[in-house]
Amino acid sequence: MSSEDRRAVILDTACKLFAEKGYRGTTTRELAAAAGVTEPVLYEHFRTKGDLYSAIIEAMARTGVEILSRLSLQFQDSADDHAFFHALAESIIDWYATDEAFVRLLLYSNLENHELKNLFHERSNGCFLIVSGYIARRQSAGRIRAEIDPAVAARGFFGMVAHYALTAVVFKVHPLAYEPKEAVRRMVDIFVSGMCVQDKSENNNE
Numbered sequence: 001m002s003s004e005d006r007r008a009v010i011l012d013t014a015c016k017l018f019a020e021k022g023y024r025g026t027t028t029r030e031l032a033a034a035a036g037v038t039e040p041v042l043y044e045h046f047r048t049k050g051d052l053y054s055a056i057i058e059a060m061a062r063t064g065v066e067i068l069s070r071l072s073l074q075f076q077d078s079a080d081d082h083a084f085f086h087a088l089a090e091s092i093i094d095w096y097a098t099d100e101a102f103v104r105l106l107l108y109s110n111l112e113n114h115e116l117k118n119l120f121h122e123r124s125n126g127c128f129l130i131v132s133g134y135i136a137r138r139q140s141a142g143r144i145r146a147e148i149d150p151a152v153a154a155r156g157f158f159g160m161v162a163h164y165a166l167t168a169v170v171f172k173v174h175p176l177a178y179e180p181k182e183a184v185r186r187m188v189d190i191f192v193s194g195m196c197v198q199d200k201s202e203n204n205n206e
Contacts, residue, residue, distance in 0.1 A: 007045050010035045015056050019104035023053055023114050053109075053116055060102050061123030067091055068130045081138060085192050088131065089161045089184045096165035103170050128154045135195075144195050153195060160187055 001009070013035040017026045028049055032042040046052040071091060075084045096103055109117045132150035139146055161184055167173050168180045176183045 003045075006035075006037065006041075010037065010042065010045055010052070011056055011059060014052050015105055016101045018053065018056070018108065019101040022108040022112050023049070024112060050116070053114075054119060056102070056105065057116060057120045058123060060099065061120050064095065064124055065126040065130075067095070068127045072130045072134060075134065079138075079141070079143065081143065081196055082189070082192050084134060085157065085188045086185060088157070089188050090181060092158065092161045093165050093169065093180055093184055096162070096169040100170055103166070128158065131157065143197055145197055148195055157191060160191065 010031070014026075014031050017031060017034055021030075026049075028039055028042060031049070031052070032039045035042065042052075046055060068088070068091070071084075071087055075087070078084060106120055108114075109120075128151065131154040135144055135148070135150040135153050138144040139148070139150070164176075164184055164187065165180065167175065168183070174180075178186070
């Protein structure tokens with residue numbers, strides 16, 4: 001196994017252990033054993049348990065920004081706000097479904113009041129900037145209401161979708177009679193309809 005592959009295995013294994021037992025409840029001996037390496041080998045890749053924890057958060061935050069950067073590029077010339085926010089919502093749902101262990105790690109870090117609990121929020125701020133940038137662009141085009149604060153709207157959207165994803169995907173509680181993506185699609189329709197400027201032709205047809 002190459003050094004890069006071994007590092008990836010350690011990161012993946014550590015994420016699952018931290019998600020199960022929290023940062024304080026996980027020892028380096030357990031981390032090394034679960035990853036199939038000795039503690040000295042573990043320390044070759046990460047000097048401390050804190051460094052390993054930080055590396056997981058950095059990697060996941062970077063992945064999130066990369067996903068949204070691709071989405072932003074895909075819709076950079078688009079005028080279809082429903083399509084953009086539906087795609088964004090599906091990306092959020094998929095992230096919760098794919099990286100459930102990391103979501104649990106984040107919950108643990110906040111519940112434990114870990115010193116690195118704010119690191120992910122700081123690193124993932126780029127995600128909110130991408131979405132608020134899209135909203136600002138559509139405001140300039142006259143398609144999203146000018147009085148809306150793009151930063152607040154971006155946070156509000158993530159909050160709406162992330163809360164439902166946490167409830168339905170991670171906690172396995174289904175308060176709505178729809179599959180998660182269908183439930184979120186309906187939420188997105190309401191959200192976007194409230195933000196968008198209504199086309200005058202729609203009023204004339206009523």
